[in-house]
Amino acid sequence: MPTDIEIAQAAKITPISEIAASAGLQPQEIEPYGYDKAKIKLDPEVNRSTDLGKLILVTSINPTPAGEGKSTVTVGLADALKLAGKNTMIALREPSLGPVMGLKGGATGGGYAQVVPMADINLHFTGxxxxxxxxxxxxxxxxxxxxxxxxxxxxxxxxxxxxxxxxxxxxxxxxxxxxxxxxxxxxxxxxxxxxxxxxxxxxxxxxxxxxxxxxxxxxxxxxxxxxxxxxxxxxxxxxxxxxxxxLKDAIKPNLVQTLAHTPAIIHGGPFANIAQGTNSILATKTALQLADYVVTEAGFGADLGGEKFLDVKVPLLGKTPDAIVIVATIRALKHHGGVALGDLNDENIEALSAGLENLGQHLTAMNRYGVPVVVAINRFTADTPQELAVIKDYVAQFGATAYTTEVWAKGGEGAKDLAQAVIEKAAQESDFTPLYQPNDSATDKLNAIVQTIYGGETVVLSDKAQKQLKEFEARGWDKLPIIMAKTQYSLSDDAKKLGAPKDFAIHIREFVPKLGAGFLVALTGNIMTMPGLPKHPAALDIDIDEKGRITGLF
The missing domain is CATH 3.30.1510.10 (Domain 2, N(10)-formyltetrahydrofolate synthetase)
Incomplete structure (x- = not known):
């Protein structure tokens, strides 16, 4: 099987002008950046539809260090919706060079469910x-x-x-x-x-x-x-x-395409463990104005990007999701059940069953918002039919259905069942209910996140954090939404507590007021806003030859 970059390099890319036209954009509405990417102009004179398309939010369980393929499923699902005859677009975040040169990798999907030009997007893109x-x-x-x-x-x-x-x-x-x-x-x-x-x-x-x-x-x-x-x-x-x-050009959303030529808007890239973890309001809104179905993702698990999308972005976007997809992998669930990273390819029903509690907490949390939820099992080659059956039986207890996806190997063809389920779920009536109200106190918001989304017990504030909240109240900042800066690997603030820990507290060491963004960042545990490189960073495997052909970029 070729690597991700080899698949992307072999792809036939449609001129970006044709992709723009297929999305309903006029030539004067884009600024081409070469042959295969473009900026979408912010033109107040352009009147776009006020009837917004269906919004599909893709999130996940708590991931392993390598990630669970959320972007890959997002791309594959969008391509599957296109195969079903739906006018579809994607809205994704831009990759950061930190993980590209570090451990996790890029954010353009993988295999035959990618956005292209993959190398450009993962490196400097449009600057x-x-x-x-x-x-x-x-x-x-x-x-x-x-x-x-x-x-x-x-x-x-x-x-x-x-x-x-x-x-x-x-x-x-x-x-x-x-x-x-x-x-x-x-x-x-x-x-x-x-x-x-x-x-x-x-x-x-x-x-x-x-x-x-x-x-x-x-x-x-x-x-x-x-x-x-x-x-x-x-x-x-x-x-x-x-x-x-x-920032006059950076604010303009970027237009590219998937391998199946589905239009994709990629714009902005805040991490979900230290920021809000979603692509831009402008990217999502533009896609919703142009397409009947928009598939978007929120970074890391539903405890981070999912919650922040629903409680921070949705009020500004003015559109709630019509369906939520939680991505899970058998590998990650076995890891949450106690299996070491090096043994995840071995069938282990006992560990898988134990790790399913992590998926259960995310299902409970997302069901809380009143939006239809489905589960996408991102299948790996080592996954067995018995393991798949265990997940599907477990998910049914929550009134949801799990669908096996094989988009890495098959592209949109590998998510046809998931796409049909999403179409049906998005057509249902929903009653979106936010987790908290704007006038709730910061402490009430924190406890709502910890107890409802994480399944924890309480919030413990350091002396510094308590003093800060008093100062914020005096300045009128205490009613801002909360962005939890927390490890992505656990529902708690301890990365080693896998699965679905109970009776734990989240420790807030300090707050950072971000009045321009319009929220308070709560720093938990030992979360860092500047990551470090691993012992073997991805940069060691990346190279280029005399013809300019890149290798090792996943």
Whole structure:
């Protein structure tokens, strides 16, 4: 079997102008980036349909380190819907170079369920992440320059929230000192780097409805506090216009295609374990205006990306999902049942049965929202009929049905049954009910997430977090939605607690106010906003020959 990149390199790609036309876009509505990708213009003069298509949200159980194929199933399902005669589009996030060069890999699907050009999308694509990095670090430079030029805003260097970013996993940059080298080199202070996808600018880009909303949100970013403990914003620094200029193209959604030539919009890339984990409002909304069915995904498990999509994105999008697909693999369920990563290919009904509790918690959590739910079993070659039967019997206890998908090997043909089920589920009446109300307290929101979504018992706030909530209440920030920054590998905040742990507490060590994005980030456990590389990073296996042909990119 050829590798993902070999399949992508052998594919016949349709000119992007033809893909745009098939999606209902006029030539003047796109800006081609070469032969096979384009930006979709933000033209207020273009009148698109107010009748939005059906929205299908793909999420998953808690994954293994390699991921469970959520993007692959998303692509395969969309291609299957197209095979069923439905006008379909995909809305996905852009890959970050961190996991591409690290461990998890890219985010373009796999096998015969991919979006292309795969290598371009996984690497520099249309430059959106570079623009975000440049804008973010421009703000850092302006902030440090203000300190150097007499500190007119009375910023306390010890209370600066705004770190620098780079789109690579680099643990050595988590904590740094800047401003060394004498009086001409700035004011010495402690600083650090986050990965670009954790930048508030990434969150803002994906939650903005237009260019002016982007600028307004940038103005609201809190970069730090004065010596009097008053917040300092980008509006105080006066550079929102310049940052918006740097992002004027990055805010435009990107149009590509699947191997089956289904139109795909790929835009924005916040991680779901440290940010909101969904593609942009503009990408999803544009797809909904153009297609009858839109398949989208939310990062990591339903406890992270799924919950954040439903409680943070949906209110801004103005459209609730018509069906939810939870992706599960036998491999991951056996891992949750206690099997070591090196033994996942061996049949183990006992471990599989034990690990099914993880899927059960996600089914319970997603059923809570009042939207029809189905399960997609992303089948691997080592999976046995007996293991598949065990999952299907278990899922039936929750009033749901599990469908075996083989999209990696067969593309859309491998998800025909799932597609038909999604069509039927999306036609049903649903009664979407959010997890919490906007005026609920931060503590109530936290407990709702922990108890209902994670199956935990309570939330424990550090002294610092308790003090912060009191300060936020005094400033009127305490009613903002919550973004939990939590490990993706467990329902708890301990990555080693697999399956469906009970009676656990989630420990919040501190909050980070992100007023531009419009939420509070709750940092749990030892979650890092700058990942590190593994012992054998993927970068060691990537190469290129004299003809420019890339190898090793999955």
């Amino acid at each position: 959106d992440f570079h623009a975000l990095t440049s804008a973010h670090d421009t703000l850092s430079a302006v902030l440090d320059n203000s300190l150097h030029q007499g500190n007119p805003l009375n910023l306390d260097p010890r209370r600066i929230l705004w770190k620098r970013v780079v789109d690579i996993n680099d643990r050595a940059l988590r904590h740094v000192t800047v401003g060394l080298g004498g009086p001409t080199s700035g004011v010495p202070r402690e600083d650090g780097f986050d990965i670009t996808v954790a930048s508030e600018l990434m969150a803002i880009l994906t939650l903005s409805t237009d260019l002016m909303d982007l600028k307004a949100r940038i103005n609201r970013i809190v970069v730090g506090y004065t010596y009097d403990k008053e917040p300092v914003t980008v509006a105080d620094l006066g550079v929102a216009g310049a940052l918006t200029v740097l």
